[in-house]
Amino acid sequence: MRSLKMENSTHHATENSSINCTIDHHIHQTLSLTIYILVLVVGLPANCLSLYFGYLQIKAKNELGIYLCNLTIADLFYIFSLPFWLQYFLQHDNWTYDEKLCKICGILLYENIYISVGFLCCICIDRYLAVVHPFRFYQFRTIKAAVVVSIIIWSKEILMSWRLFTHADVSKDAESHIICFEHYPIKDWERNFNYYRFFAGFLFPFFLLLFSYCGILRVVRKSHGTQKKRKIQIKCLVSSTVVIFLVCFGPYHILLVIRSLFETNCNFAEKIFNYYHFALLLTSLNCVADPLLYCFSSESTYQNFVKIRDSCLTCLRSLRTKTKVSYQMKTPEVLRKNSSVPAAEEPEISKKLHTVHEMKDSSTTSIDRL
Incomplete structure (x- = not known):
């Protein structure tokens, strides 16, 4: 054997x-x-x-x-x-x-x-x-x-x-x-x-x-x-x-x-x-x-990566904001508060929001130049 x-x-x-x-x-x-x-x-x-x-x-x-x-x-x-x-x-x-x-x-x-x-x-x-x-x-x-x-x-x-x-x-x-x-x-x-x-x-x-x-x-x-x-x-x-x-x-x-x-x-x-x-x-x-x-x-690749990252973060923030606003609009307390806000203050609020967006754009530009 x-x-x-x-x-x-x-x-x-x-x-x-x-x-x-x-x-x-x-x-x-x-x-x-x-x-x-x-x-x-x-x-x-x-x-x-x-x-x-x-x-x-x-x-x-x-x-x-x-x-x-x-x-x-x-x-x-x-x-x-x-x-x-x-x-x-x-x-x-x-x-x-x-x-x-x-x-x-x-x-x-x-x-x-x-x-x-x-x-x-x-x-x-x-x-x-x-x-x-x-x-x-x-x-x-x-x-x-x-x-x-x-x-x-x-x-x-x-x-x-x-x-x-x-x-x-x-x-x-x-x-x-x-x-x-x-x-x-x-x-x-x-x-x-x-x-x-x-x-x-x-x-x-x-x-x-x-x-x-x-x-x-x-x-x-x-x-x-x-x-x-x-x-x-x-x-x-x-x-x-x-x-x-x-x-x-x-x-x-x-x-x-x-x-x-x-x-x-x-x-x-x-x-x-x-x-x-x-x-x-x-x-x-x-x-x-x-x-x-x-x-x-690579420097240019790093800049592209920063752009992609910032775009993703911006999309996430906008989604959170939309979700938060839609939730608030459904509550009766917010509806009562919105009815008491004067129409004259709306242009001022939109102006402030525009200023915030301008600050975000300038910070992104400065990061891209690094």
Whole structure:
């Protein structure tokens, strides 16, 4: 009986390498669930707002809006796949949907990283050219150029996704659970692909981002016309971008290379599993950080946000006023009081109300100019 079991496991091992590995997926039922729910709850409305603000940038003929919209769309695609992963984790890493859907969700999870990195690089290069070379490379800072670059990035990632789609498959673990988009130990075709992801998808963009923002800081530091407060704001934005890039994408890509170099057996796969998946969780936080950094930190976007907030508050106040007036008009005491008010005082009351509205408009204008 034991030998038959060993023969069966050997047969399945040749069919799929992950059958021999008994991995403890407890991190998926605890930390992964918490992080994915947080990203879903916070990331969805934040990215919807940033998509609207990106549209406003495009409407104002700002090429930065093209990159922001594409970045947000990539994040939203990933967020839409999270409910499937949540159910997968709740069922103790057992994929119950179609195999093609597993591949699609896996591609959205992994390729979102590189689409995001690509458009983050576009944003930092666009800012670098705008600050360091404002007149020299103007032809690259147009709506048309941004659209062409966006098509190139999406086309490149779709081609890479197709390779993943044809190679990736589901597998079974020792408990007959269907594992989606993962193999333990790592397969041979994944190793070279992971090296490419590390160098072309992380290391090169990181140095590009670092070079661009160092050039921006150098110019801002030498500028005498820029206010000190604005200089501090730019420095915080640049340093926050670099730190978030490193925190979200650095640990994952380092562990990706470590797995590709040393993961040849189940013993190593079991040891690195929790560290690797914690690093993978950090990449998902990028979906929350992107709108905060690249949309809500913008001065014009902040002004638009203030306008929307003020409009909502004005609507709420007007609704409350109408409700209060309609309630008061129904009471017999108010009817008796209204009958005793002289008609000559009505123009004076309307004049006072007009003055109050003028004060509100002037305060809104002063906020918009900040």
